Amino acid sequence: MGRRKNLFEVLRKIEVLVYTFTLSCCLIFAACDSDSGTVPLNSSSKDTASNEFKYNYNLLDYYYIDKNLYLGRPEIYLNTATPEEMATYVVPWDYYDIYYMYSQMNDKFTRYIDPSRSYSLFNTLNSSEEKMGAGIEIDSTNTSGKYIISQVAENSPADKAGLKVGDEIIAIEGIEITNDIIFKRLSYAAEGDTINYTIVRNSVPLDFSVVLAPYLSPTVELTFKDSIPIIKIFEFSSITSNDSGTSEEFLDALRQTEKYKATIIDLQDNGGGDGDECIPMITNFLSKGDTAIGIISADRDSIFNRQVFDTAFTITDVDGIAKDRYFVFLANNMTASCSELMLAGILSNKNYPVVGTTTYGKGIGQRYIITPSLSIAAITSKRVVDKNRKFYHKYGIEPDFAISDRELAIEKAVELAKDMNYVRTAGYGSVNTGNFAKTAVEPDTMPGFYFIPKKFSY
CATH class of the missing domain: 2.30.42.10 (PDZ domain)
Structure with a gap:
């Protein structure tokens, strides 16, 4: 691909190694033994558990937010998965136990990616296409x-x-x-x-x-319909066509449309991305002193080697550039994660209308950790609450106008933007979206056995 391309690949690999070392250092003392604060392996299983398995069991024990409900003793995950189950996904045999353990957690976003796939995922975590x-x-x-x-x-x-x-x-x-x-x-x-x-x-x-x-590629697109600006956000990434990421792209779009009294924000099919990008974007809509959003995080107590929880709220420290503008939001059932976080943060402060369908219902976030084997552990360690400490996880955010047809939804959004009078009356969903949990534990439709997404399979 040329000299520049090869140099780029070398630099990316160096970046991976540096990132690996940095993340691994914070867990270097997290060995899975009786002194660590985690459940120890019994003597009959110690010989069959790899160091990578022990390391990952500890990660789940420290960071998985629902570990008390779903993480059992380490022995139950050893020598349980069959080659037939794993062969479908071309899982390397020496990672069977780890894949099986992650598959038994409550949500498909807590997952393990072995070294044969981890580099391709690492390159897409925080960058646009x-x-x-x-x-x-x-x-x-x-x-x-x-x-x-x-x-x-x-x-x-x-x-x-x-x-x-x-x-x-x-x-x-x-x-x-x-x-x-x-x-x-x-x-x-x-x-x-x-x-x-x-x-x-x-x-x-x-x-x-x-x-x-x-x-x-850019992650924000500005278009117009009937003289109403429509700002489409495709994803939230820290590395995009703009050197400062999605948040700066979005701020540029707001500046370009400052003279307009009403604007449509299109979050349809936006599955989320980097929380460090979408949380600052919320503050553009709010006034100084407003509470944007709260994040409940599971973390490791490094003194006692146990899981602890912390809740942090983002408070707007200056008036947002668009605090006095009227907005209409477009959303659908694939509006998820950071997109829902953005909606919850804005709508709990401002009564702007939403047009479309009920959102996905992903009010959780993941911590990505590179393990000693250069695999990636994606662990659900965060839960989102709005300023009133209300959850939308599993139930999504309901629209004020339920319209599944995209063109009709846009037409309604334009109508509302021109009128600038409608005050939101809908709230969070009341019906489980069925995108989470095991049938045996909760009345959800999602099965309980997960593997890595097929896009990362061979």
């Missing part, structure tokens, strides 16, 4: 036969070359653009190739050369 191309989008609603740039991804090849939103592309490689087929064929190229664009800006023709290269 990497794309290849120029980094431009063309106005899809255009009906006049013109090719006008509607989006330019920040730090993309097109952005670095100087192309801007509103530029009209009239030729590529000197060939006039007369239809979609010509545009698509001339826009296709490989990494390192150069595409020459002729554009019109302020009635002046200009030429730009764009060298195609990988770039991180």
Whole structure:
């Protein structure tokens, strides 16, 4: 892939090793024995339990927020999983016991990823999708036969070359653009190739050369419908096309729409991401002194080697840039995790309406720990509460207007944004969404045996 690509991979691997060492050091004394404060292995099982198993058992004992309900003695997880069960997911034989132990926890988000898969997951944890191309989008609603740039991804090849939103592309490689087929064929190229664009800006023709290269996709998109701004948030990541992540992308979108009295925030299909990105975004809507959100965290008491809990609330220290604006939110059943956290933090302070369907109901968060074997342990260690200490976990956040059709939902959101009078009356869901728990323990529909997501399987 070229010298630059190889260097990038080397640097990423160094980053993984540094990160591994940093995270592992905080658990270096967490050996699984009778002096650690955890349940010890009996003598008949000690020989069959690997050091990686012991380490991971301790992680669950310290950090899994529901360990009192679901974490049994270590012996019950040893030599229990069958090769037939594991073969379906191509689990390495020496990690059977660890995978089985994690699979018996209460939620599918508490999981184990062995070294053969962990590096690919590590690269996606805090960054948006990497794309290849120029980094431009063309106005899809255009009906006049013109090719006008509607989006330019920040730090993309097109952005670095100087192309801007509103530029009209009239030729590529000197060939006039007369239809979609010509545009698509001339826009296709490989990494390192150069595409020459002729554009019109302020009635002046200009030429730009764009060298195609990988770039991180933006996570926030600003569009308009009937003169109402719609800010779409795709995910919450600390590494995006913007050097400061999703929170800075979102702040830029709020600044660009400051003159508008009403705005739609679209969180449909946003499955969450980095809590350190979405929590600061809540404060943009609030006034100084408002309580944004609370996080209950399970942690390790390093003195007594046992699990302890801490509750921390985020208090807004300055007035938010959009505290006086009217907002309408779009959400659906795939609006989850950080998206729901954002909604709960805002809606417990402001009575803005929500249009769509009841959200997923994921009011929990995970701690990611790299183990000595360079595996990744994802452990549910956090629970979200709003300013009133209310939970929405398992039940989701209900819409004021239940509309499953996307276009109809947007139309209703635009109507509400124009009117700016509707006050939210709905609350958190009253029916279990069925996305969590074991049938044997609670009346939920989710089965109790989990493996890693299939996207990380071979």
